[in-house]
Amino acid sequence: MIRQCPRATPEVSAENDQVDVQAIQSLRKALRSRSDLLRLTVNDLLILYRAIHAVTYQPDPTLLAELKRHVRAAPKQQAFRVALEAVSQKTHASILIPVDASLRSPRDRLYPMTFEVPLDELDLLSLHGQVLDALSAYNHGQEDRDALYERFDQLQRQYLATLAGFGAVLNKAKEIAISGESASVGVIKLLAHMPTPLQRLLDQIPGRFETLNDLIKGREVFSNVGAVAPTSTLLRFTTAKDDNDQKTLVWGVLTDAAGIMHISLRDFRPHVGLLEQIGQRELAVRIGQDYLNAYVRGFNAFISDLHWITLASRESRPKLEETP
Numbered sequence: 001m002i003r004q005c006p007r008a009t010p011e012v013s014a015e016n017d018q019v020d021v022q023a024i025q026s027l028r029k030a031l032r033s034r035s036d037l038l039r040l041t042v043n044d045l046l047i048l049y050r051a052i053h054a055v056t057y058q059p060d061p062t063l064l065a066e067l068k069r070h071v072r073a074a075p076k077q078q079a080f081r082v083a084l085e086a087v088s089q090k091t092h093a094s095i096l097i098p099v100d101a102s103l104r105s106p107r108d109r110l111y112p113m114t115f116e117v118p119l120d121e122l123d124l125l126s127l128h129g130q131v132l133d134a135l136s137a138y139n140h141g142q143e144d145r146d147a148l149y150e151r152f153d154q155l156q157r158q159y160l161a162t163l164a165g166f167g168a169v170l171n172k173a174k175e176i177a178i179s180g181e182s183a184s185v186g187v188i189k190l191l192a193h194m195p196t197p198l199q200r201l202l203d204q205i206p207g208r209f210e211t212l213n214d215l216i217k218g219r220e221v222f223s224n225v226g227a228v229a230p231t232s233t234l235l236r237f238t239t240a241k242d243d244n245d246q247k248t249l250v251w252g253v254l255t256d257a258a259g260i261m262h263i264s265l266r267d268f269r270p271h272v273g274l275l276e277q278i279g280q281r282e283l284a285v286r287i288g289q290d291y292l293n294a295y296v297r298g299f300n301a302f303i304s305d306l307h308w309i310t311l312a313s314r315e316s317r318p319k320l321e322e323t324p
Contacts, residue, residue, distance in 0.1 A: 009245060010273035011266050012281065013238070014289040016296045019261040023303050030310045037164040043224045044170055046253065047095060049299045050222060051117030052125065054093040056298070060290045063087070066283075079274035086271045087287060092116055094219045096247075098239075099177040113177035115170065122162050131155040132305060135312055156309060163306075219246055224253035232257050238264045265292040 024042055031038035040048075059067075064087065070080040097113045119125060134152035141148045223239035237254035241247045250266040267288035275284040 009268050010276050011268045012272055012285045012288045013267070014265045014285070014292040015236070015262065016265075016292050017260050017262045018296050018300070019263065020300045020303065021255065021259055021261050023300065023307065027303050027307045027310065030307055031160075031163075034160060034310060035164060038160060038167065040163065040167045043226075043253075044167055045303065046224065046299070047097070047115070047170070047222060048117055048166060049302050050095065050220075050251070050295070051093050051119055052302065053295045053298055055090045055119065056125070057087075057090070057291065057294055059087040059287075059294070063286060063290055077278070079271060079278050079280065082274055083271035083283070083287060086269050087291075092119065095222045096220065097174075097177075098221070098223050099174060111177050113173060115173050117166070118169070122166060124162060124166075127155070127159045127162060128305070131159045131309055135309060152312070156312065159309065219248055221247060221250040222253075223251065227255040227259075228257055230257050236262055236264065238266065241266070241268075263292065263296065265295075267291070 024045060027045075028040065028042070031040060064084075067080060067084045067087065070077070071084055074080060094114060094116045097115055099111045099113050131152065134148070134155050138145065138148040138152045221239060221241050223237075225237055228234045234254065235256050237252045239250055239252035241250045248267070248269045250268070252264040252266075253261065255261045265288060267284070271287070272284045275281060
């Protein structure tokens with residue numbers, strides 16, 4: 001009977017505390033100085049870059065070479081092949097974000113909100129590259145500088161307007177979630193009034209249909225408890241997930257009393273259990289840690305780029321030329 005009982009999904013975890021919090025606050029101040037519509041929160045920026053990271057992640061070259069070497073040495077070993085596919089995969093992130101429900105319904109504590117950043121619709125990645133190229137061309141160009149600046153200025157305005165639009169969409173989604181009217185909350189309320197056997201049956205349906213699962217439950221959890229009280233001694237935060245096997249990554253964020261942001265990542269992707277079965281758990285741990293480290297490095301670079309773009313103007317050219 002014990003063997004027939006459901007088992008916990010194998011997982012590994014990783015942590016990182018290298019986020020440049022001061023740079024985030026400087027960027028937010030710069031954005032607000034440009035427009036009242038650019039009131040992106042710290043969590044907004046973290047979620048935005050998580051979506052970017054999901055489709056741009058490049059594994060550490062040494063780790064990638066090791067996985068390829070394992071695949072060549074043991075072509076019939078599924079674990080290494082699945083792990084290589086995991087680090088090579090580029091898919092959009094459907095994120096479940098817990099939202100504080102205490103103001104509306106204290107007994108509910110949290111409302112789940114599923115959100116997928118519309119990267120393609122916003123053309124954000126392309127815009128980011130274009131505006132950086134235009135700014136670099138203006139900073140280093142010697143001829144027809146008015147035309148170069150006009151090109152940058154147009155792209156800068158378009159890019160910042162796109163960020164404002166993203167912030168507005170995410171803020172509206174949060175308002176709906178806080179009111180208890182999101183799709184995820186609606187499904188939970190619907191199931192709560194049904195007989196237990198029917199609850200179990202209906203609860204399994206999203207997992208069998210990817211689009212429906214992404215809409216209702218998401219594939220990841222991104223939980224940010226924010227900054228703790230100045231007198232708090234909390235330093236780490238690891239969040240939970242539901243029993244949905246489609247959840248593959250669980251992110252937990254906490255900023256301690258010293259202003260250091262701690263990010264934890266629980267990795268439930270299929271390769272974890274497969275590697276564990278063949279005695280390669282340490283490799284699974286390294287894969288998860290590399291994924292988190294790449295997120296933090298990329299996020300810091302993204303914040304730096306945004307700050308540079310936001311402050312750029314004709315008058316700031318001499319200072320900008322010193323920026324690497």
